[in-house]
Amino acid sequence: MSMSDGDADPGAGDGSPSDPSTTETSAGGDHSATETADTREWEDANRSLDDHPTGGDDVYASEVEGKQYRGTWYLPLRYEDLDEAPESEEYPDQGTGGSFRVADLPRVPRVGHVVGPSAIMLGASLGSGETLFWPVLTSQFGWTLFWAFLVGILTQFVINTELQRWTLATGESIFRAFARVGTYWPWLFLFGGLISLGWPGWAAGAAQVATVGLGFSGTVEVLGFAVSSWKLIAAALMGVIWLSYQMSSVMYNAVEVFQIGLLFVAIGAALMLVAVTGSWVEFGSIPDAAGSVGTLPESLDIALFLGGLAFAGAGGYLNLSQSLWMREKGYGMGNYQGRVKNPLRGDDPEPIERDGFTFRPTVTNLRRWRGWWKVVQLEHLLTFVVGLLLVAPALMSVAIHYSPGETTDAIQMWLGGIAPMVGPVGTFLVFAILFVALFTTEYAIVESFVRNSADALYESFGREAGWDLPKLFWRLLTAFCLWGLIIIFAFTSPFEGREPFFFLVVGAAMSGIMMWPYTALVLVMNTTRLPEHVQPGWARVAAMWWASGFYGYFSVLLMGTTLVELGFPVFDTAPTILGSNPGGYVLWVGFLLVQGYTVGRSAVGKHQSSNTVPGADEAKGRFS
Template sequence: MSDSRVDADISDSSPGESTAPPDDRHDDDQSPGFSGGDDVYASEVEGKQYRGTWYLPLRYDDLTESPETEEYPEQGTGGSFRLTDLPRVPRVGHVVGPSAIMLGASLGSGETLFWPVLTAQFGWMVFWAFIIGVFTQFVINTELQRWTLATGESIFRAFARVGTYWPWAFLVGGLVSLGWPGWAAGAAQVGTTALGLSGSVGVFGFSIATWKLIAVGLMAAIWLSYQTSSVMYNAVEVFQIGLLFVAIGATLMLVAVTGSWVEFANVPDAAQAVGELPEGIDIAVFLGGLAFAGAGGYLNLSQSLWMREKGYGMGNYQGRVKNPLRGDDPEPIERDGFTFRPTVTNLRRWRGWWRVVQLEHFLTFVVGLLVVAPALMSVAIRYAPGTTTDAIQMWLGNVVPVLGPVGSFLVFAILFVALFTTEYAIVESFVRNSADALYEAYGREAGWDLPKLFWRLLTAFCLWGVVIILVFTSPFEGREPFFFLVVGAAMSGVMMWPYTALVLVMNTTRLPEHIQPGWGRVVAMWWATGFYGYFSVLLIGTTLSRLGLSAFETAPSILGSGVGGYALWAAYLLVQGYTVGKSAAGKRDAAGTVADADEATGWFS
């Protein structure tokens, strides 16, 4: 195998362009320094390699193993990392992709369903929670990227270094939260309504609802799209970005056509409601909205894997998941990844990479959400105030009938594309996360092949979705799509609590000083664990109470909870106390242990 190779597949990169590996120099005197830029920032030619995906293989076994000192990540239950230099830093425009997929995952959940229906019911008085949710997820998502950026390992490999049970735990949580094809079902329901195809058709002697057949077709289309690229990630990125342009453009046109922009004048009045929950709000829907003020739950964990596939930071030296049907050469995902010596040049590169990662996520994910979601909320507030229906029925039954042909067409287009985009991202996220979790927890030692495992899980998950869509019947008949969504969203919100706490503890106790999050981020993550933990306990207590276990009722003010409810709140405070204490101790113990660490660190680094 050669020392360097590029396979950009679907990209603007050319295999003929420079593929020079990072420097092998470790003497700071040989570096031209930050001001020169040559040793810190990538050239235009080098940066363009990231527009597709960039994999730069090294002779792994020939690299020096990292010592167990305070200058390198803690090995935990795994082996030692291999030493090499951090790649030079590309421009933000060269690395856009992972956050676009995350935005696509968000559009069909919180942005078109949960938050529009919540604001239609309660007005802008709940808008504060959406804003807080978006910025909280910004911090969580970028912290999920930290380990991979620094080592090239996935977040699941990082979890396995803490305890081999963690990948299994999140795998189960992912199946419970994302194992329901609610977004494909919702897109199909929108499609059948728009085309006037409601009712049933006979298939092999069975009467099957038309929306179910369309939903099955969408699942098949997702599976087939993966076969268009030799690198599985590339197909997702290209299709998702294309669908995003359609959804965002249609949303802005809808606001202009309906005149709903006038509703934004009432946003300032909602400031007085910050921190308050309206009476009668459904906690499951509200927690689902908080989880999906962005992507949410199991979906967020994909940020780590997508950046490895893209080639961010030390992920540049890890292989990508290839399509096993294409017959391409496999690319190894090294079990014990890479790390870099804390030279001045590498520290400056780390600081540059961290800025690029945050900026890419902010400009794509945060700005995208703040444009699309409030726009759709304004339409819902204007045309469906006080609605008592679920989100899909609100759009189809309350909003569409009072709009003209153009407005109705745009609503149908936005809902269909947004729901399909989210289902696409969910299939991608669930399969990629689960394949990696299984591989790191068991499959690697068993001799499994990661690309084949990915492909088999993709096929199995799509077939599972088809079966659930076709056989599901219950007292919720006629509301199946949104029922699927509420179940998945609520579970996603609960799932975010433990992994946010785990990621914070891991990043402050197992990473060296120059790679650790700054104090501003540590405090933000304390907030995130408290935020999702609080609403998770509320949901758990409310759910148990509705099941007849009234002793577990949890009151929003804590006081007034049942005996079991107080036990739940005590568990919450115990977890929060441990998270705060452990992460603060990790920051304290690491202070001053790495020379020149201030080249890479900062208050919000």
């Protein structure tokens, strides 16, 4: 929906940028461009402060205003008319980019109004760690590794919300932030993303589940060629994903609606499976595993374990999408940045401004920042973390109860080991959970890879070359889906060996390795390039030190193990560090240098910014 243009400078004063008296406003969602009754209602509500929950302190959004976020919200400003932020301690460091434009931080909506980005992230998690990696790990080792799952979730909670910080404060994507540090960073993560997510293993896995569940095994003749039925199903799923994007003028909206709907099915079915099978009795053994906290079994496959750590949540390249999804949703300063529109729907494009926005550290803006940061954390906690804690332990208990032993292929464990043992209703639920979980993950992976890669290419090269971001997104979407079809039809058979799960393990391990450098980079960036009032607090800095060390440690172990398997025993790495071979010590020294730089640089950045912005404490809240 569109709003009429305001006459005042949208960046001036302490007024709300969503108030027609101070801002040129335009609200989005997938709505008509003509003024509606809802538009008039919104304008009337915002002419008065009586609707604010605080009684008119101009910090929190009214109920009507907050509801605009449910369909994604975009408030275009007259970008060229806004003041440029000076290079001072009160504004973000420009780095290699241009100056930020000054505008007020939007009023703070309620958590229920902005649910979406974390729901998509949860959908990306269901078909990886929560359905495959952790159930197969617990089937082998019981609850002795459950501590690592909990640590992985809490660590990713911190990482994901720190990935959101730059976008909340400036409206810019994380890839634009990386490009301000060095234009090579988006290219490096794009390469890592292709290796980790460039294989449609989840679509192949979902097709395998559907083939077995529906009894469609064998081949089908297509244009005179015998084609495995699972390939046709996998191809159809990729087609459904591509077509779904054409249903909305805003690309993000289609993904959010599909993912939230599928999540309700997956979570409900998982809880029903536990009740039907009686596997809930396995939860009584969790306290007995407390003594294993911090230890790893000797026979543990380090690649599988690192994949599990990366996918105790979404992991790797997927996590970087949090920044872009929140920009699309309209969080904080992302409210002004525009959204990726479907170039085939005929709607007016929305500019993704190059250099983003920042806000003056006035009392009102600082209080709004504190409110926004609370909302961001609660949305991720209540959606992502709670969702994982509902689904993953439920499926782990089923795996422990019905498939204890040395299973290494998760899909075969569910289809060949568990499904035949849980009765008709349980079997149906197993197939439903697997199919929906794998499909939601493939959907999220297509979305994440395309959105991240489009933004990375655009910020590192395409913008200067005059490319159009929505067209780039649509072309990459089409190309990635076609690439998926090529890989699917290149498989010989999903039942020979463990091909689908093999690709998942490779991709997951690469995701875990990728999390090490970007966790360190994000921490350094947030403590040295953001002003004091929007920087992470010391508790979060310490948590990010842990996160960087956590993923760095296991990445070194995996790199050493992989090099040994490739015929280079000199790189053998011991978990205790001592006892490694010479090449292994080189890897450990590299890890310690990176970790030392990360800790030292971020600590110095925090110290140097201390007491540089008057009143910065107004922006601080719990775990800020």
